[in-house]
Amino acid sequence: MDPLDMERLTAAGIDVADALARFMNNESLLLRFLTRFPEDRNYAELVRALGDGDAERAFTAAHTLKGVAGNLALRGLYQTVSELVERLRASDMEGARLLLGELESRYEQVTRALAGMR
Amino acid sequence: MSQVERETLLIVDDDAINRAILANIFESEYRILEAEDGLSGLQAVRENADSLSAVLLDIVMPRLNGLEALRELRGEGLTARIPVFLITADLTGAWMKEAYDLGVMDVIFKPVVPYIVRRRVNSVVELFRARRRLGAEVERQRDQLLLQAQQLAEMSTGMVEALSTAIEFRSDESGEHVRRIHDVTCHLLRATPLGEGLSESEIVLIGVGAITHDVGKISIPDAVLNKRGRLTPEEYELMKTHTVKGAELLSKIPQMRELPAYRYAYDIALHHHERWDGRGYPDGLVGDETPVWTQVVALADVYDALVSRRCYKEAYPAKEAMNMILEGQCGAFNPRLLECFQKAEPVLRRFYQ
The missing domain is CATH 3.40.50.2300 (Response regulator)
Structure with a gap:
C-alpha cells in the first residue's frame, strides 16, 4: 500500500495493520472492501431510522454497520456504532440520537480518507 | 459408512x-x-x-x-x-x-x-x-473378526471330518462314507418334516455329529473290523462297544467338548445303534427316547451301508435297499421317519451317482 494512503487512513481512525491481519495480508481483498465502503447503505439507513424513530430498523442497520466497521478496522466509527447498538438494545432511543453527531463526523472522516486514496 | x-x-x-x-x-x-x-x-x-x-x-x-x-x-x-x-x-x-x-x-x-x-x-x-x-x-476389524471366527469354525469342522475320515479309512477304502452320511442326514432334516423345530445352524451342527458317529471304531481291532464273514458272538459284543467308546473318546477331547456340535456328536456316537422297538444298543432306548436327529443318522448309516460295497458284501441297488429298510430287514425305525425317508429317497439316490 502506498505509504501516503496508509498515513491518511491511519489518521482517519483506521487500523490498517489490524485489518490486513484479518484479511491474512491479502491487501487487494482488503482494498476492494475498503473502497466499496462508501457504497454501503447501512449508515444512511441508520440515520434515517433514527430520524423516523424506528427502533427496530435502526438496530438492524447499526448492528450490520458495526460488523462492517469491525471487520475493516474502522476503529473510531466502530466505537461509536458499538455504543449506539448498546443504547438501542436497551431501547434508549433518545440516548442513541445523542450519538448522531459523533457518528456523522467519524463516518465522514473515513469516507473522506477513502475518497482521497490513489 | x-x-x-x-x-x-x-x-x-x-x-x-x-x-x-x-x-x-x-x-x-x-x-x-x-x-x-x-x-x-x-x-x-x-x-x-x-x-x-x-x-x-x-x-x-x-x-x-x-x-x-x-x-x-x-x-x-x-x-x-x-x-x-x-x-x-x-x-x-x-x-x-x-x-x-x-x-x-x-x-x-x-x-x-x-x-x-x-x-x-x-x-x-x-x-x-x-x-x-x-x-x-x-x-x-469387526468384519475381520467375524470372518476369522467363521474360518476357525470351518477349520474345526474340517479337522473333525479329516479325523473321522482317517478312522473310516480302515474299513472303507473310499473314505466317502462319512461325507455321505452327513449329506443324507442334512437332506432329511432340511427337506422333510423331520427337521421341524430345528434351525439351519442346528442342522449344520447335527451334520458335524453325523460325521463323527463312528469314531469309536478306532478302538476295534483290524481283525474284527475288517473280518470277511460272520462275527462270533464275542466279536460282535466287541464291535458293539464302538458306540460307547466313541462317546467316551469325544468327551475326552477338551477341544471337541467346547464345540457347539459336541452335544449332538456325543449323542449320535452313543445312540446311532438304538432301535425304535428298544432292541438296539448300548442302552436299549425305546421310540423317541432317542432324539429324532440321532434316529435320522442311524437310518442314513444303514442306507449308506446297503447301497455301498463293503469287504463282506456287494452294493445293493437303491430300490432294493429302500425296500429292505421299509420291510424292517435292517432294524426297526420310527414309522414317521420311514415315511419321510421313502419320499426323500429318490433325491438321496442321486448322492451316489
Missing part, C-alpha cells in the same frame, strides 16, 4: 465482507460454499451433508436466523455429524447456552482473528475426521 472425505466448508452469513474474510482464511484448505441467509444455508447443509467438514453460521440474518437454522439442523440429527460454529458480534450471550445445548461446537466472535478461527475450526474438523476413521476402523 461413507468413505467420501469431507473437504467442504460452508459459510452462512448475510454480510459479504464476513464471507470474504472467512473464505480467505479457509480457501487454501477447503472447498468453500457460501450462503447469504439462514434458509439457503439450511438447504446447503442438507444438500451437502456427506461432503461438509464444518459449517460457520452467523446469528443475525434475514429469512431464518442462525439459531433457528441450528434448531432445524439439530432436529435432523445433522449437528452430530457436522461440526457447527456460531459466528457472532454479540458479546451478551443470552442465547449462548441454548446454542451449546443444540450441539454447537464453538462460538467465534466478530471481528474474527484469523489464526484463532483457523486453529479452532481445524481442531474440531480433525476431531470429527478421527472419530469417523475410528468408526470405520472398528467396523473393519
Whole structure:
C-alpha cells in the first residue's frame, strides 16, 4: 500500500495493520472492501431510522454497520456504532440520537480518507 | 459408512465482507460454499451433508436466523455429524447456552482473528475426521473378526471330518462314507418334516455329529473290523462297544467338548445303534427316547451301508435297499421317519451317482 494512503487512513481512525491481519495480508481483498465502503447503505439507513424513530430498523442497520466497521478496522466509527447498538438494545432511543453527531463526523472522516486514496 | 472425505466448508452469513474474510482464511484448505441467509444455508447443509467438514453460521440474518437454522439442523440429527460454529458480534450471550445445548461446537466472535478461527475450526474438523476413521476402523476389524471366527469354525469342522475320515479309512477304502452320511442326514432334516423345530445352524451342527458317529471304531481291532464273514458272538459284543467308546473318546477331547456340535456328536456316537422297538444298543432306548436327529443318522448309516460295497458284501441297488429298510430287514425305525425317508429317497439316490 502506498505509504501516503496508509498515513491518511491511519489518521482517519483506521487500523490498517489490524485489518490486513484479518484479511491474512491479502491487501487487494482488503482494498476492494475498503473502497466499496462508501457504497454501503447501512449508515444512511441508520440515520434515517433514527430520524423516523424506528427502533427496530435502526438496530438492524447499526448492528450490520458495526460488523462492517469491525471487520475493516474502522476503529473510531466502530466505537461509536458499538455504543449506539448498546443504547438501542436497551431501547434508549433518545440516548442513541445523542450519538448522531459523533457518528456523522467519524463516518465522514473515513469516507473522506477513502475518497482521497490513489 | 461413507468413505467420501469431507473437504467442504460452508459459510452462512448475510454480510459479504464476513464471507470474504472467512473464505480467505479457509480457501487454501477447503472447498468453500457460501450462503447469504439462514434458509439457503439450511438447504446447503442438507444438500451437502456427506461432503461438509464444518459449517460457520452467523446469528443475525434475514429469512431464518442462525439459531433457528441450528434448531432445524439439530432436529435432523445433522449437528452430530457436522461440526457447527456460531459466528457472532454479540458479546451478551443470552442465547449462548441454548446454542451449546443444540450441539454447537464453538462460538467465534466478530471481528474474527484469523489464526484463532483457523486453529479452532481445524481442531474440531480433525476431531470429527478421527472419530469417523475410528468408526470405520472398528467396523473393519469387526468384519475381520467375524470372518476369522467363521474360518476357525470351518477349520474345526474340517479337522473333525479329516479325523473321522482317517478312522473310516480302515474299513472303507473310499473314505466317502462319512461325507455321505452327513449329506443324507442334512437332506432329511432340511427337506422333510423331520427337521421341524430345528434351525439351519442346528442342522449344520447335527451334520458335524453325523460325521463323527463312528469314531469309536478306532478302538476295534483290524481283525474284527475288517473280518470277511460272520462275527462270533464275542466279536460282535466287541464291535458293539464302538458306540460307547466313541462317546467316551469325544468327551475326552477338551477341544471337541467346547464345540457347539459336541452335544449332538456325543449323542449320535452313543445312540446311532438304538432301535425304535428298544432292541438296539448300548442302552436299549425305546421310540423317541432317542432324539429324532440321532434316529435320522442311524437310518442314513444303514442306507449308506446297503447301497455301498463293503469287504463282506456287494452294493445293493437303491430300490432294493429302500425296500429292505421299509420291510424292517435292517432294524426297526420310527414309522414317521420311514415315511419321510421313502419320499426323500429318490433325491438321496442321486448322492451316489
